Amino acid sequence: MPVTAPGEASDWFSYEAVGRGITRIWEPHVHPYFRSNIFRVRGHDVDLVIDAGMGLVPLGPVLNLPSTKPVLAVATHIHVDHVGGLSEFETRAGHRHEAALFAAMADEHTLAHLFRAQPEAVARSPTRAWSPQSVQVRPAPLARILDEGDSIETGDRSLRVLHLPGHSPGSIGLLDERSGDFFAGDAIYRGRLIDDLPGSDVQAYRKTMQRLLQIEFNRAYCGHGEPIDQNELRSIARAYLDSSS
Template structure:
């Protein structure tokens, strides 16, 4: 792909350098409910792009990728706000429970229809021709199907796949056990945890919270909002577990 960055992409994304080769990007003009995080992890031999935003403008050109260096794009789950630009990357990975859904990116799995129905889907159109009614996610079949416990290697870092269902069937996190970086996807973040979407399962979400309480990490990079530390993650998980269970 050309290194030229399309004009509309220059100010579409905001970014924050988090250290240890990790950059967080997000789309400030997207409705807050759909405004997710994209993480670029620069590895020695392989770069990781974890989640891919809405795909309203090209993502790959703004990442500053090194020409010829392999890139693996990992989807933490199938929802619209995390897979929009996944098609821009040749090597794509996601969990087995949702693997078939990437073949066609149907609304029933991505929930893209919820974005199209949002009255204020974007605060500013990404380009003059854009309209929510025409918004679709391009199919992006997976090159690698992930299971709990699998490792994703960058040459100098090793991320273990942790299956964290509840928000969606195939939700995952990536954990670098050596240095304590935990990329949590939508399993946990500040604010109300969304457990009432089609495909959500509150019983499984409670099991995920119990599992998260057993993980020792330094920083959790969440699918939405700011980075949280171990203490805050455990507080959020315990608060979820303290809620009355659905009958």
């Protein structure tokens, strides 16, 4: 059952345990179009933070990260709803196709201007003086550049990097082949898949969908919404292929 995160922004974040050592965090007051998932994955040697939300309220305090263990923050792609809080983390990783862009976080790549222009961008202001026009994504240069087939090791997990372009050029997923956990980013999720943003590529997205039909996994943790199983993911992928042909 989802619960509210404690602390300064006591009702800004919600979170729930969704798998072994996996917590899903989201921002319920953010407009649904930008309301993305953040995943904390506890590892034996390294903890992972997969995506970092809008950055409207500090994320670190609600994650309760240990001071004695390294933390790697992985961005599944560069859009504002996934990298707003990325600069809070010292060690950051993202795909090569977007790697150079994290150092500037320009609107043309993060698409933060679309959030600023969104009517009713939030249901409640995160702070008293906040306004959508104040939203700027802080630069967050990457410490590690990821390529297709790379592995991210936590000591008890090995996550394989999958390049899944289409939604954006550098979109990635992370697959734990032993447990069957698949962190899909915005490659796929329930609802209409977004393929008409600057940098989107329908033909690349179709190839990604075809690839997703072949991947074996148990549960997909998507960039938006609740986790889905393999059957539902394949149904979504087939529907996209049918509608975009």
